[in-house]
Amino acid sequence: MARLLLVEDDVNLAETLVELLELEQFEVTWVGDGEQAFDATFMHAYDLFLFDVNVPFIDGFELLESLRKSGDETPAIFITAMNDIASLSKGFEVGADDYIKKPFEFDELAVRINSLIRKRLKIKENIITLDDYHFHIDTNELYYQDKFIALSPIELKLTTLFFKQLSTTITKENILMELSEGEEASEGALRVHINKLRKHGLPIQTIKGTGYRLATS
Amino acid sequence: MARLLLVEDDVNLAETLVELLELEQFEVTWVGDGEQAFDATFMHAYDLFLFDVNVPFIDGFELLESLRKSGDETPAIFITAMNDIASLSKGFEVGADDYIKKPFEFDELAVRINSLIRKRLKIKENIITLDDYHFHIDTNELYYQDKFIALSPIELKLTTLFFKQLSTTITKENILMELSEGEEASEGALRVHINKLRKHGLPIQTIKGTGYRLATS
DNA sequence: TAAAGGTGTTAAGAGAAGGTTAACCTCTTT
DNA sequence: AAAGAGGTTAACCTTCTCTTAACACCTTTA
Secondary structure (H helix, E strand, C coil): EEEEEECCCCHHHHHHHHHHHHCCEEEEEEEEEEEEEHHHHHHHHCCEEECCCCCCCHHHHHHHHHHCCCCCCCCCEEECCCCCCCHHHHHHCCCCCCCEEECCCHHHHHHHHHHHHHHHHECCCEEEEECEEEECCCCEEEEEECCEECCCCHHHHHHHHHEEECCCCCEEHHHHHHCCCCCCCHHHHHHHHHHHHHHCCCCEEECCCCCEEEECC | CCCEEEEECCCHHHHHHHHHHHCCCCCCECCHHHHHHHHHHHHCCCCCCEEEEECCCCCCCHHHHHHHCCCCCEEEEEEEEHHHHHHHHHHHHHHCCCEEECCCHHHHHHHHHHHHHHHCCCCCCCCCCEEEEEEEECCEEEEEEEECCCCHHHHHHHHHHHHCCCCCECCCHHHHHHCCCCCCCCCCHHHHHHHHHHHHHCEEECCCCCCEEECCC
């Protein structure tokens, strides 16, 4: 399930959007201004940003610009009331992936969201795709592009864990529970294994003090 | 050698593509619009379709849709422009296997083409080919180049297993299940048999803790 | 500024998993 | 009964995995 961050100060529009997006199986976090949005990005990792341009304190452009500067590459869609080209190009300049003009058809928005998310994240017939990595749930095989990646038993367990809970944080405790049969594995060992998976290229993010997550960006 | 049908009305792009694809050892038929494409599919069987969405007369979606309806299951990749992103979901609906966004890295396209084609090319008329090995499914005979390789009953069972599930990992448990009739065979015995198959030259890869797979190069 | 806690990275050693070989068993053929 | 083929077992060797431990680095706190 994909997690969205919606920044929108028009309460009516926001409530409608949240409702519709949840019907589409998205998990939506809604905030009313740019500052809250900025804070929210520290709390969670999102799969997509949906920013209104004109919101209090920090406008959508500034918000995305500073996020991009800090290395955040989450796909972003702007909602804009202004349909002049100047603001659109500004949007793309600061790192937007798409935009949609108010008023809009919800279906159109849903399609754009899906296509942006699907670029990176695709679940299809027992194959979970993340960027160029394909994990086959049924056979427990990991491929990069079309190359098979051989994994050791523990690497395999970890990889399975991560792909089954794509883009959600898994606590160190949970991982250690899963890994150990009878004996509890140590955190040091876990770090070594995470390190090995990263050497295979898997984009594993550290959530300090908590655990790890397989990132979608 | 794989045969591709390219439908692209942008002459520059098409010529570049044909050139690059031929360097990659593909045989490319290029047509400029959907009608010619449709006709071409009657003349030849192709191993892969590469369709631009916006082409004259019959657009890529319609084209693929009617081909699929007529029972054609050739793998298809769409080439779409940036502003067609919204229509991607339509592409999957009508039966596309993949898509690529203009402008694109050629390497990326080549990888996708290869991964879609390779699987189908390997199986042809009850003969599964891996490198210079040919396994005849119907007669259960293994050849290296043109030389028949005599296999003992168990070697034969194993070989059949591996070729039928080419390049997927088969667990030790599954192999032992298949081998044994009534009695469960031991892992030690399995190792000896794997060893024998390797002496015949078959490229069997070990996945420690899991099982074995017949590897693609 | 130092100290402390959390994480990343690497090397080394113990132990497990798998590879290899040869002897042995079983069944069939002669 | 002897010979032969295929299969299994057991012993030994090799290779890989996993863990530990030491150190580096960064951030936070005193």
